[in-house]
Amino acid sequence: MSKKYTKSLIAASLSCAFLNTTAFAEDDNTSHESMETIIIMGEKADRTLKDTASSVSVINEELLKTLSHLSVTSAVSEIANVVVKPGALPDIRGVSGNGAAAGFNGVTGGAKGRVSILVDGIYQPYMADLTGDSGIWDVEQIEVFRGPQSTTNGRNSIGGMIFIKTKDPSFDWEAAGRLGYRNQSDYIDTSVMASGPIIEDELAFRFTAQNLQGNDYDNSIIHPTHDPEFDLDKLKTTRYGTKLLWKPRALEGFSSMLSFDSNSEEGNSGRRYFRNDDPWAYVPNFERNMDTDTRTTKLNVDYIIDKDSSVDVLWAYMDHKWGFNSYELVEARNQLLIMNEKNVTFDGKYNFGLNDTTLKGFIGLAYFERKQDYQSHTGFLYQGNDNSDSSAIYGEVSYNINEQFSVISGLRVEKESQFRDYIENAMEGEQLVHRSRSVLDQDSTIRLPKVVLQYKINEQHTANISARRGYNSAGGAFNWMTQQYYYYDAEYVNTYEAGLRSSLNDGNVNFSANVFFNAYQGYQAVGPNRNIDNLARVDTYGLELEVSAMLSDNLQVTGGLGLLETEMKDGTETFKDLDGKELNSAPKITANAGLKYWINDAFNVGLSGNYVDEFFGTFTNEPEKKAGNYSLVRVHANYELENWLFNVFVNNALDRQAVTLRQPANARDPYGNAGIVDPRTLGISATYTF
Numbered sequence: 261m262s263k264k265y266t267k268s269l270i271a272a273s274l275s276c277a278f279l280n281t282t283a284f285a286e287d288d289n290t291s292h293e294s295m296e297t298i299i300i301m302g303e304k305a306d307r308t309l310k311d312t313a314s315s316v317s318v319i320n321e322e323l324l325k326t327l328s329h330l331s332v333t334s335a336v337s338e339i340a341n342v343v344v345k346p347g348a349l350p351d352i353r354g355v356s357g358n359g360a361a362a363g364f365n366g367v368t369g370g371a372k373g374r375v376s377i378l379v380d381g382i383y384q385p386y387m388a389d390l391t392g393d394s395g396i397w398d399v400e401q402i403e404v405f406r407g408p409q410s411t412t413n414g415r416n417s418i419g420g421m422i423f424i425k426t427k428d429p430s431f432d433w434e435a436a437g438r439l440g441y442r443n444q445s446d447y448i449d450t451s452v453m454a455s456g457p458i459i460e461d462e463l464a465f466r467f468t469a470q471n472l473q474g475n476d477y478d479n480s481i482i483h484p485t486h487d488p489e490f491d492l493d494k495l496k497t498t499r500y501g502t503k504l505l506w507k508p509r510a511l512e513g514f515s516s517m518l519s520f521d522s523n524s525e526e527g528n529s530g531r532r533y534f535r536n537d538d539p540w541a542y543v544p545n546f547e548r549n550m551d552t553d554t555r556t557t558k559l560n561v562d563y564i565i566d567k568d569s570s571v572d573v574l575w576a577y578m579d580h581k582w583g584f585n586s587y588e589l590v591e592a593r594n595q596l597l598i599m600n601e602k603n604v605t606f607d608g609k610y611n612f613g614l615n616d617t618t619l620k621g622f623i624g625l626a627y628f629e630r631k632q633d634y635q636s637h638t639g640f641l642y643q644g645n646d647n648s649d650s651s652a653i654y655g656e657v658s659y660n661i662n663e664q665f666s667v668i669s670g671l672r673v674e675k676e677s678q679f680r681d682y683i684e685n686a687m688e689g690e691q692l693v694h695r696s697r698s699v700l701d702q703d704s705t706i707r708l709p710k711v712v713l714q715y716k717i718n719e720q721h722t723a724n725i726s727a728r729r730g731y732n733s734a735g736g737a738f739n740w741m742t743q744q745y746y747y748y749d750a751e752y753v754n755t756y757e758a759g760l761r762s763s764l765n766d767g768n769v770n771f772s773a774n775v776f777f778n779a780y781q782g783y784q785a786v787g788p789n790r791n792i793d794n795l796a797r798v799d800t801y802g803l804e805l806e807v808s809a810m811l812s813d814n815l816q817v818t819g820g821l822g823l824l825e826t827e828m829k830d831g832t833e834t835f836k837d838l839d840g841k842e843l844n845s846a847p848k849i850t851a852n853a854g855l856k857y858w859i860n861d862a863f864n865v866g867l868s869g870n871y872v873d874e875f876f877g878t879f880t881n882e883p884e885k886k887a888g889n890y891s892l893v894r895v896h897a898n899y900e901l902e903n904w905l906f907n908v909f910v911n912n913a914l915d916r917q918a919v920t921l922r923q924p925a926n927a928r929d930p931y932g933n934a935g936i937v938d939p940r941t942l943g944i945s946a947t948y949t950f
Contacts, residue, residue, distance in 0.1 A: 268781030293320060294767025298560040302403045302423030303412050304609065305656060310761045313712045313724040315774035315804050326441040326898065326907040327449055327943045332393040332600045336404050336422060337868040338852045339824030340804050343845050344445040345920050346935040347389045347531030349373045352406050352420040353778065353847030354800050354826040360735055360784045363388050367634060369700065370646045370680045380426055382556060385580045389530040392523055392552035395452040395497045400425045406804060407732025407755050407776060411670045414652060418730035418753055429464035429505040430455045440945030445495060446827050447474035464505045472497040472735040476528045476540045482729055486591040490549040494607045495527035513564030536924055540917055545933050548830065554580045563733035576605040595639035603630040623655035641685035650676035668712040677703035682738050682745060698745030700736040722761045726945050729754055731760035739791055749784040750793045768810040777801040782826055787834050797829040798843065814858040820852040840883060841881045847873035847888050862900045869893045877922050890918030892937060905947040915940035923939040
């Protein structure tokens with residue numbers, strides 16, 4: 261199908277949509293929520309945002325309905341003290357989200373990232389390159405936690421956590437469909453949802469499906485010696501899911517939900533780098549056809565024992581496949597990498613004091629098991645297996661000392677183990693033989709406490725101070741240059757924060773602030789010899805502010821500010837050149853601001869922008885590898901006509917050119933790499949809901 265025909269089809273479809281409308285339109289002014297009504301679910305305590313001490317930003321459904329954000333990482337990229345780079349977990353407070361799990365190190369070592377992404381409580385796998393997060397549909401809210409969440413979620417949340425809550429079945433009939441288009445990459449989105457009762461007030465279902473198809477906007481080069489084995493431009497994401505909610509009349513207080521989700525993404529996603537000499541010629545430095553396929557079966561069982569206690573049980577099984585084909589300048593270097601993972605999650609939690617105004621809390625048991633195998637064919641020959649598991653007991657107690665003071669204490673004790681082998685292969689004639697084998701075999705027991713002291717100043721203001729400990733395990737990886745397997749130690753962080761939450765004018769004005777200090781010991785970093793090693797100490801400190809306010813019945817303003825300072829401290833021979841330098845990906849200032857104006861109940865317009873200060877791209881703080889220093893502007897308009905919602909947006913409206921990652925040319929890479937912000941993108945969508 262030609263691009264011209266595709267655009268005509270979309271335009272015609274949207275025009276028809278305007279002509280066929282029934283039912284009623286909701287007043288979009290109700291989209292503003294008070295922090296006293298927003299429930300934070302990621303910490304497993306279901307507190308309001310006002311009573312949550314962690315520095316957390318919430319992206320609600322109103323901001324996720326349209327196609328302005330194609331992926332989760334795009335949606336969180338404008339949050340204060342968060343930096344997003346191509347194909348990477350978000351960097352939070354200057355700390356690399358990938359950690360030791362990036363690239364080839366992640367393949368050979370099997371480490372987990374520092375920032376975890378959970379969908380409905382299930383950890384999403386990450387190895388080497390972030391893929392599979394495109395497509396946002398039927399999502400209730402996204403919570404972005406800055407700082408360690410290890411007490412609640414274990415080792416892979418030392419830098420932060422992104423918690424995604426999708427919508428559950430309803431006992432009232434509802435359905436929705438969305439058709440959308442983005443001019444960059446010629447993305448077409450087709451999404452549907454249906455939910456309703458199978459047995460009245462007892463059994464309900466929810467079905468969702470989304471299909472994203474497009475063509476990359478880069479200018480691929482066909483090498484004269486050989487053609488690619490895949491479509492260099494294709495981008496495709498297919499998601500579908502089903503939930504069944506059962507609330508039997510015969511067993512009061514009992515409910516269970518069985519879910520199945522499938523997510524398939526294929527194309528040139530992940531680390532999209534362009535040649536550093538002229539990134540805006542959009543010539544990719546390498547081409548990969550990334551292939552991600554994840555299928556998850558999940559069972560939730562909840563039972564209210566009595567008015568003061570309940571039990572929550574979560575079990576999930578995931579079948580995850582990830583890999584890529586590469587298209588290289590030299591055909592012999594083309595690589596096919598395939599990774600298969602199967603994992604099981606169990607989390608059972610007993611809640612007590614549900615209606616007790618003095619003492620409440622929970623205690624839980626968690627278990628995670630992962631079996632993984634990987635193999636690289638052609639170009640680079642290697643393979644391996646992984647068996648990892650962790651078991652934990654965790655809990656939290658909240659005690660109200662009096663009407664103003666309360667204290668929350670939590671602890672997680674976790675035992676984990678990992679066995680991973682890495683086998684170097686070689687061809688002898690036509691036979692594949694094992695050249696060498698390296699083994700990572702480790703286990704450890706860790707204790708991860710937290711404590712929070714809250715002070716209710718009055719009905720409008722709550723202050724808090726907190727201390728938490730985070731952890732990421734020791735590991736190993738293979739150095740391709742030295743052809744040796746090496747090992748590194750665990751890393752820890754002690755985090756200290758003070759916060760303020762304010763809700764004024766009947767919830768129409770909300771303000772939050774967190775001051776933080778993070779002290780990392782054994783920070784895992786790549787040294788000059790390309791090995792991951794442990795920095796003696798890294799300190800990060802700063803501030804996060806957020807405000808949202810309805811200045812009138814028709815005008816809403818929002819804003820956020822992040823201030824950050826980082827310093828590496830290490831006098832050892834390995835890292836002596838880093839002593840006193842800043843972390844990479846640590847802009848001193850990040851900020852966002854937005855306006856939304858309702859012209860009437862049906863029509864509103866918005867203007868928003870975000871700023872990312874200049875930052876170093878490497879630990880060595882080389883000036884030629886600086887990135888950042890950009891401001892991006894987005895404009896949008898929404899029109900509601902009975903059951904229809906029509907949206908038009910322009911991302912990067914001023915078409916700014918900015919770099920998020922820069923690697924100059926060198927002996928191994930004659931072109932160098934650059935990650936860039938997307939060019940100006942125009943999008944339109946029509947959503948029908950009933």
